[in-house]
Amino acid sequence: MSESQLMTSEVARLSMLNALIPEVEKIAKDALDQRKMGLDVWKKSDGSIVTNVDLIVERAIRDVLSEIDPGGAVFGEEEGWSEHHPCDAAWVLDPIDGTRMFIEDRPGASISVGFWSSEGAIAGIVHDLTRGVTYACDAVSGTWLCPSPMPEPGRDIHGIWDLKRGAQHDVEEWILSGLDVGHEPDGCVLEMASVAHGAIAGYVFAAAGWAPFPWDLAAGAALLRTSGGTLLWTDAPEGVITLQDQSISTLDRYSTAGAGGSATLIALGPHFVDELLNQ
Known part of the structure; x- marks a missing residue:
């Protein structure tokens, strides 16, 4: 079972998320720099496309999580489950959501880091790779970390x-x-x-x-x-x-x-x- 420190207290959870946000933003910048140098693109066994940057980003996030939350299980799109194996509580990673958009340098791609438990969605960080905006929250306490709320909700x-x-x-x-x-x-x-x-x-x-x-x-x-x-x-x-x-x-x-x-x-x-x- 996962022994993530994210579930110990609200203080620990907010501290961990606030430490993780700038790390994800740094990884995002590195991903964009890597794209400028060129991408390796291939198809996975399920027919979906993947790039070398998908692998680099997931490995970078896993390395950060191993320092911030060494006991936490990790489940990622490219590497699957960590050594904890499938369990009820884990970090869930999509290193590049919208890979085709990322390859074509179009809006829509993001880096996604969530935490899920037996009680559902616990926390989330999403970084928009085109617009440079980071969305982050602690769902347990209902704390919206960033960005500032919209003054009026859109209707689209x-x-x-x-x-x-x-x-x-x-x-x-x-x-x-x-x-x-x-x-x-x-x-x-x-x-x-x-x-x-x-x-x-x-x-x-x-x-x-x-x-x-x-x-x-x-x-x-x-x-x-x-x-x-x-x-x-x-x-x-x-x-x-x-x-x-x-x-x-x-x-x-x-x-x-x-x-x-x-x-x-x-x-x-x-x-x-x-x-x-x-x-």
Whole structure:
């Protein structure tokens, strides 16, 4: 089992997160410098693309975590589980979310560091590689660390709806009624961060044969939980599930369901959670 110091107290958690934020920002700068020198790009066994920078970034974050939180388990997209093996509480890493955008030097890519426990999303740090903005939070205490809150919440809805079926729930109807189909969304993590921050109202990912993985969800789910937003799996076998409150095994189940059919993901900002509940 993980013995992460992140779970010992609020003081320890905030101290660790505040120490980790500048380290992630430094790693981000190094990643951009490395891209200028050239990228090695190849396909993984699952057909997804990866670069040498994905590997460099994940290794750099793991090295930082080994100093900041030596007892904590780590689960990353490129290296899998640390020596702790699968467990209920772990740091969850996506070294480059939006790899294709990163390769093409387009907006939308980010570095994502989340912490997940048996009680759901605990903390998140997301760094926007194009805009240089870092989103960070402690979901347990409800502390939003950065950036400053939006003065007025945005009302745009971003995402992808690539299913033959129509809406099956009120929340899906609401999302589809406002979805900006002409907008190319950022990577999944960054869109969730934008919803949590209040820049946009909602985000949807619904596509046959694929769904985001745990490392695509962990940090964004923590940001949403902190802000009062929500992350929903709307076509789960047992009905609508609030993902940010579930164990990491539920995130795996969600990804597996998406690979075998579809698993609709919807992120809602706090103002619009209230709006839907009060309808």
